[in-house]
Amino acid sequence: MKKPKITVIGGGTGIPVILNSLRHEDVEITAIVTVADDGGSSGELRSVMQLTPPGDLRNVLVAMSDMPKFYEKIFQYRFQDGDGALSGHPLGNLIIAGIAEMQGSTYNAMQILTKFFHVTGKIYPASENPLTLHAVFKDGHEVVGESNIANYQGMIDHVYVTNTYNEEEPSASRKVVDAIMNSDMIVLGPGSLYTSILPNLVIPEIKQALLETKAEVAYVCNIMTQHGETEHFTDADHVAVLNRHLGVDVIDSVLVNIEKVPQDYMNSNKFDEYLVQVEHDFNGLRQLAKRVISSNFLHLKNGGAFHHGDSVVEELMNLVRIKHL
Incomplete structure (x- = not known):
């Protein structure tokens, strides 16, 4: 019997949690990772070198690799303030950028690094070109650039992406569409709705593939609302936004955390983008x-509220086994 094929789409700190647990299951994994990040180290490198931002790809690479913890610490090491041009750059970002320059693209760099670090599965940037995220708000105002979206006070109506350095229509990386079409399950998230998940889904080829695939489409709903994106959102609001951007009701299953985050727990200084728990x-x-699959998916760690990867993956595996029979 062939292994079930699961494709996880997103970015940020959310999907690495799922991928790290998923790689211990007997499945074929593909990660499709956003390339619209224009802040921090990734933003600097994409601006200087005109490459797809490496940060989210770096975190996914670590999550899917069996590299020893010491190697991971080296790869994730971030240069300190005061280190001149290197300040704030994780060593892994520089390695990805260097190999991308050497091999002609970030896509090619990731294929080399997945072998180098013994990655379980495949990692593809959503597009082989860096993309710029545009957010159109309910009042008609448009904000350009992912890192600028949270600074505007208002409710987002919709987002779209453009190629950063040319006028062509954004396209999916090679093999991305095939991965979606041949999957038994597509997992969206967890992650920032407008800035980690949707920048992938609004690439026309990826959107069309999601409409046509026979795969089970599962959405892992966020635990907390997010400043500048999803204030006052319920879990149903998150799903409605996804379906509206895709044009039809695409989501088959929604995984929802029902465990309460302790009122005094959240460390607002460290995780200032999070507001309150998503209402049901x-x-x-x-x-x-x-x-709708509701359970205790909560993992409290370092002052933040995260998904418990093993608990989420247990439910995903139950779904994919039914689909795969």
């Missing part, structure tokens, strides 16, 4: 998706 609207969810 189960009636709304049942109208938007075929299945």
